[in-house]
Amino acid sequence: MAATILIVEDQVLIAWHLSDLVEGAGHRVLAIARDPAEAMEAASRERPDFALMDIRLHGGTSGLEAARMLFECWGVRSIYISANLDPSTRAQAEQLQALGFVGKPFLPAEVIAAIDRAVKTVVPL
Amino acid sequence: MSETPETILNVNDNEAARYATTRILHRAGFKVLEAGTGSEALQITREDLPPLVILDINLPDVSGVEVCRRIKTDPATASTMVLQMSATNIAVIDRVNALAAGADSFLVEPVEPEELEAVSRALLRLHRSEAALRRSLAERELLLKEVNHRVKNSLQLVLSMLSLQGHRFKDPETRELFTKAISRVTAIAAIHERLYQDADPLTVEMHTYLTGLCAELVRASGMEENAQASLQIDVEQMRLPTEHGVAVALVVNELVMNALKHAQPTSGPAIINVRLVRHGSGQVRLSVADNGATPEQTSSEVAGLGTQLIRMLARQLNGTVSIERNAGTYAVHVTFPLQSAVSWRQPY
Numbered sequence: 001m002a003a004t005i006l007i008v009e010d011q012v013l014i015a016w017h018l019s020d021l022v023e024g025a026g027h028r029v030l031a032i033a034r035d036p037a038e039a040m041e042a043a044s045r046e047r048p049d050f051a052l053m054d055i056r057l058h059g060g061t062s063g064l065e066a067a068r069m070l071f072e073c074w075g076v077r078s079i080y081i082s083a084n085l086d087p088s089t090r091a092q093a094e095q096l097q098a099l100g101f102v103g104k105p106f107l108p109a110e111v112i113a114a115i116d117r118a119v120k121t122v123v124p125l
Numbered sequence: 126m127s128e129t130p131e132t133i134l135n136v137n138d139n140e141a142a143r144y145a146t147t148r149i150l151h152r153a154g155f156k157v158l159e160a161g162t163g164s165e166a167l168q169i170t171r172e173d174l175p176p177l178v179i180l181d182i183n184l185p186d187v188s189g190v191e192v193c194r195r196i197k198t199d200p201a202t203a204s205t206m207v208l209q210m211s212a213t214n215i216a217v218i219d220r221v222n223a224l225a226a227g228a229d230s231f232l233v234e235p236v237e238p239e240e241l242e243a244v245s246r247a248l249l250r251l252h253r254s255e256a257a258l259r260r261s262l263a264e265r266e267l268l269l270k271e272v273n274h275r276v277k278n279s280l281q282l283v284l285s286m287l288s289l290q291g292h293r294f295k296d297p298e299t300r301e302l303f304t305k306a307i308s309r310v311t312a313i314a315a316i317h318e319r320l321y322q323d324a325d326p327l328t329v330e331m332h333t334y335l336t337g338l339c340a341e342l343v344r345a346s347g348m349e350e351n352a353q354a355s356l357q358i359d360v361e362q363m364r365l366p367t368e369h370g371v372a373v374a375l376v377v378n379e380l381v382m383n384a385l386k387h388a389q390p391t392s393g394p395a396i397i398n399v400r401l402v403r404h405g406s407g408q409v410r411l412s413v414a415d416n417g418a419t420p421e422q423t424s425s426e427v428a429g430l431g432t433q434l435i436r437m438l439a440r441q442l443n444g445t446v447s448i449e450r451n452a453g454t455y456a457v458h459v460t461f462p463l464q465s466a467v468s469w470r471q472p473y
Binding site (some may be wrong): 005011013014016017020046056083086104105106107108109110113114 | 126235270274276278281282283284285286288289292311315317318319337338340341344345416468
């Protein structure tokens with residue numbers, strides 16, 4: 001079950017790293033977006049199965065905002081990968097049916113485990 | 126004074142007494158709000174947030190003591206200063222009760238205007254310094270949160286950078302060295318992910334920490350996919366001081382990396398067991414065992430950086446290293462005293 005995954009991460013090194021992990025696990029990276037606008041643009045071209053979402057994005061924009069737009073427009077849910085997963089962030093993400101949370105610095109095994117769980121949840125057999 | 130006058134809420138159901146108090150406060154240069162009942166007092170306190178409430182103890186609806194208790198227990202108004210006032214004939218126990226309910230001071234009428242003004246000023250001064258402390262605390266918390274975010278993010282960048290660079294090496298030996306370096310850095314970095322969101326940042330819960338690291342070691346070794354090795358984790362729930370936690374994680378990292386590389390059982394997959402258990406009185410024992418038919422290695426034969434690291438870290442833990450070799454199994458034990466960390470939050 002290969003999934004198509006949108007990476008929303010403004011730090012390019014981390015985005016590439018995530019991209020390696022996604023592809024290494026046999027999935028496809030739809031695009032790397034740096035902010036909510038780029039995320040929406042990418043998702044409007046082709047719908048991802050879900051997104052890997054950082055919380056603090058380019059130019060002071062918010063991953064929660066990007067996640068909310070993706071979810072409200074197309075029902076695209078997110079796995080949140082951030083160094084800032086405080087209770088209020090988690091609560092807001094839960095309202096957008098969060099697929100998982102991974103703290104930074106992440107263990108690649110945790111990212112892959114979260115992706116595996118998300119694939120089982122959102123990708124139809 | 127060019128500053129805006131400070132506001133005091135004057136609560137008394139007796140109009141004459143209320144008027145007298147208001148007059149004193151006006152003359153002293155304060156802005157005065159008035160309330161004649163307890164519920165009115167609570168409403169004005171919530172809406173206008175006066176820094177000081179002068180509260181008569183006898184009110185028609187709710188007692189002054191109860192009004193004070195509600196002001197002090199509502200987080201929105203808890204920082205309000207309360208000065209309880211009462212007529213002469215009040216019992217000592219009532220004054221004690223009022224202070225126990227959170228009142229900051231108590232005056233018995235009749236009160237000299239100078240005394241009322243002086244006590245009001247003292248309480249307002251206290252309110253200002255408390256407010257300044259709270260602001261400064263909030264700033265520190267924000268700063269700490271920002272620094273934590275930076276630390277974690279920077280460590281993530283280090284790991285991502287190393288990982289991306291690791292793919293560039295074609296030579297298997299260089300690649301292996303690089304993988305080892307990444308693994309060591311990961312063990313150190315991973316503790317930061319779970320440190321600050323915890324109730325106690327001076328210790329780390331070993332079960333989650335080691336389980337995560339071991340899963341990553343198996344993934345990085347690529348042995349999961351072809352079921353060449355399986356890792357069994359038997360880590361008791363325990364908190365270790367952060368420094369010890371990192372040392373234990375690094376030892377586990379070295380031993381598991383070694384086992385993944387060398388464990389070659391004669392038949393079936395390699396089974397690697399990682400245990401961290403309380404051992405005897407006040408001791409903890411870390412054991413990493415595998416079922417590999419280990420080559421005739423002595424510790425001097427594998428005296429790479431890994432072995433040096435294990436010795437050094439064991440010393441740091443005030444621990445001892447022992448090796449146990451049985452038919453078909455090879456185990457390394459590190460036994461060290463369980464040290465309790467400096468307590469983070471003193472009970473109060």
